[in-house]
Amino acid sequence: MALNETRIVAGIESPEFVSVIQSIPGGEKILACIQCGTCSGSCPTGDKMPYTPRHVMRMLQLGLEDEVMRSDAIWLCADCYTCTLRCPRGIKVSEVMAGLRTRAIAGGYARPRDTAFHRNFLSIVKRYGRTYEAELLLRYNLRLNPFRLLKQIRLGLAMFLHGKVGLLPELLHGRGEVRRIYETADKWPRR
């Protein structure tokens, strides 16, 4: 749905979804949003989003779960906190956006291109205990589009010549402890 299309919504589509938003710390006051647009005006990537932050807040108030969860808006959010700083109604928009991202992944709404980076990153940290940039970039680009790798060559070379690329991974003594964090999280009962 583009910004200039209109969809008439007769009432709250999904009250359950509204409750979900209200359960996110920072999202309790979602129904207090007065659509002032300060968040949208402050957003560094708002002009690239299919729905601006203000628009997303309205969709949340109406419980439009599907549209919000499938949108690019939540993935274009740069997590810069400017909206949260300025919201006159005390809504922690950044926390709501972050909560939406987590739920989009958990609920299977997120597309591979939105989660490929995250999954790769986390699996590398689980294995080594620290990031290993070379493997991360290799896997990420291969997963998405091998031809992207070619585009990165110029930057990669510039960084390599300036000694900015670590060739070997660092291994933690406490790798097992890091793995244990993941395993505990996997088994932890969720609300």
Added chain:
Amino acid sequence: MRYAYYPGCSLKSSAAEYETSLLAMCQALDIELAEVPDWNCCGATPAYTVDPIVGVGLSARNLVWAEDEGLDVLMPCLGCLKNARKALLKLRDDGYRQATRAALGRELRGQVRVLHPLEALVVDLGLDRVEQRVTRPLTGLKVAPYYGCYLTRPPVDYDSPENPQSLERLIEALGAEPVQFSYKMKCCGGGIFLTQEDAALDLGHRILTRARAEGADCILLACPLCDMLLDAYQVKINPRFKVKHNMPVLYFSQLAGLAFGLDPKDKALGLGRRVVSVQPVLDKLAQEAARIERKARQRG
């Protein structure tokens, strides 16, 4: 003054010059740093996004040692610092406390103070001490202070979130001239430069353009993510927007090192590791120094 020191992954690879210059700067100021033993990655953006319990656990593991030693933790990377702050906040919730205890096999009381080196300079040490240490004031250099997002958001005690001044005051303490930089807190896209490259390049381009328009000789920053975007990524921004920014970008610790009299060629300063050459900065400093010397000779 003694701190626990948590470098984070970037400072050991792509931002190594941030670490070396930071260590040199701290040594010059008699600040002792004890690196957290066997620290792990903080999880950056993916950890909290995919599973907040993993995010809290990863940050918590890094804070345990410092809490036992009773040390504040210096965190030069704002991504890592933001995660640590988030973890400490979430640990007030019983659910997260229990999960973290199970994950780490021990309790984290959560009373450790985490801070950015800038806060250490401004609040703990005092900028007058920084100024006293300056042997080669950076006179004549116009510096654009770049705060980015996480130095002042969520708000900190020691500076304003809407018009912070601590970087400007640091720049002045080093003898340079801070430039009025209206984009000083505009997000650079550092958190999304891999997943949303186009958006990040656009943000970086705007910041670089603004800095040039305000007459800056260089940009000063305090985070390896911002640095990636504003320094290294000029290689991508230039062809994309058909410009040649050539804007030198430096960590505050590198400028401080210069002002403290370190040789520009000193490996600790790491000026050679800047993707965009900082030679224009060194040239300007040399010019200004020569000009001042000429004037002094004329008078004397």
